[in-house]
Amino acid sequence: MxxxxxxxxxxxxxxxxxxxxxxxxxxxxxxxxxxxxxxxxxxxxxxxxxxxxxxxxxxxxxxxxxxxxxxxxxxxxxxxxxxxxxxxxxxxxxxxxxxxxxxxxxxxxxxxxxxxxxxxxxxxxxxxxxxxxxxxxxxxxxxxxxxxxxxxxxxxxxxxxxxxxxxxxxxLVSRKMVWRMVADWGKRFKIDRERCTKCGLCVRLCPVNNVRMNEYPWFSDKCQQCLRCISFCPTGAIYIPEKKYKTYRAISIGELLKDE
Ligand SMILES: Cc1cc2nc3c(=O)[nH]c(=O)nc-3n(C[C@H](O)[C@H](O)[C@H](O)COP(=O)(O)O)c2cc1C
Missing domain, CATH: 3.40.50.360 (Flavodoxin domain)
Incomplete structure (x- = not known):
């Protein structure tokens, strides 16, 4: 080859x-x-x-x-x-x-x-x-x-x-219904206004343009749950109320943005 x-x-x-x-x-x-x-x-x-x-x-x-x-x-x-x-x-x-x-x-x-x-x-x-x-x-x-x-x-x-x-x-798994359920999870994302610095990183990172900046970030209904926004928010301001979880990331935000 x-x-x-x-x-x-x-x-x-x-x-x-x-x-x-x-x-x-x-x-x-x-x-x-x-x-x-x-x-x-x-x-x-x-x-x-x-x-x-x-x-x-x-x-x-x-x-x-x-x-x-x-x-x-x-x-x-x-x-x-x-x-x-x-x-x-x-x-x-x-x-x-x-x-x-x-x-x-x-x-x-x-x-x-x-x-x-x-x-x-x-x-x-x-x-x-x-x-x-x-x-x-x-x-x-x-x-x-x-x-x-x-x-x-x-x-x-x-x-x-x-x-x-x-x-x-x-x-079975590619059904629209499956991904509509996934998008519903994204609708549960909330912004902690005390923590959010309005830096706009979540808007920049979203691969499907699901996050818009109004006064604060706002999530539409197209989320595919890649978890970038929630995992890389520098102040941990994005969260799901009443859910117990930790956010995982394998690399730093600098590494993610490098060569972008
Ligand atoms: C919405 C979602 C669905 C996932 N579904 C599966 C799955 O079906 N099977 C599996 O083994 N891992 C699943 N995972 C785990 C990821 O595939 C795995 O952690 C992956 O390495 C993440 O890669 P990334 O860090 O490049 O985004 C899922 C993760 C997410 C966020």
Missing amino acids: GLNTIDFYYFSGTGNTQLVVKKMRDIFVEKGINVNLYRLEKAVPQDINLNHTLGLGFPVAAQSTYPFVWDFVNRLPDTDGTEIFMVDTLAVYSGAIVGPLKRVLNKKGYKTIGAKEIIMPSNFYPKNIDENKNKIKIDKGLEKAKKYALDIINGRAKWRRVPVLSDMFYF
Whole structure:
């Protein structure tokens, strides 16, 4: 395979996927491959260079991934054999992304060269955060990311697919109803006006433009629960009343905004 340049499109809500993608980028670069990183939520699929190898990185959500990530994939142009690989991060299990994504990409003419799912700490409203346990998980995840990048370089990566089952699973979890329920969670976000400094970071970070600044930030009904706003608010001013949870983030806000 002629791996000269990789254009790696990724989204990360709370930093796990960003850590994995950057680890893979470092390995590729070490081996002399050019890598361009792009924020998936800001990229225009029609502008993609089909002569480069493409990478996709994203978190698992509701057994699949966020609808805005799927929108990006569905809007990718047709091609004649452009190589593409995917990596996702997840807490436990996903049943409806690896197979369905392969099907869509193959239909568009992409050559699907590798898929890997990497377990990282859960960012889904953890009750407690054990920093030591999380560190062990992250180190393991990054080791897996390194091995996967090497497998891609050596042509040993695989993109397996369980045909009927994963498509049925995808059919169930991609229902509008599921994501309407998810959006309802977002409507529960409240602003602590004592803490909020009106810095506007939540507006800037939201991948689906769901947060607007009126007098204070205001949440519309399009939330997909990536948890960026609640996890990276510098003063912890965004909260869900009467819910017991901790906010998780794998990286600092500076790291999240770097190369934006
Ligand atoms: C709304 C939501 C849904 C999630 N659904 C799943 C899931 O179905 N399976 C799973 O293993 N992890 C799930 N997770 C956990 C994340 O996939 C995991 O923590 C991921 O590494 C977060 O990546 P990020 O930090 O790049 O956003 C979910 C997290 C959120 C916020």
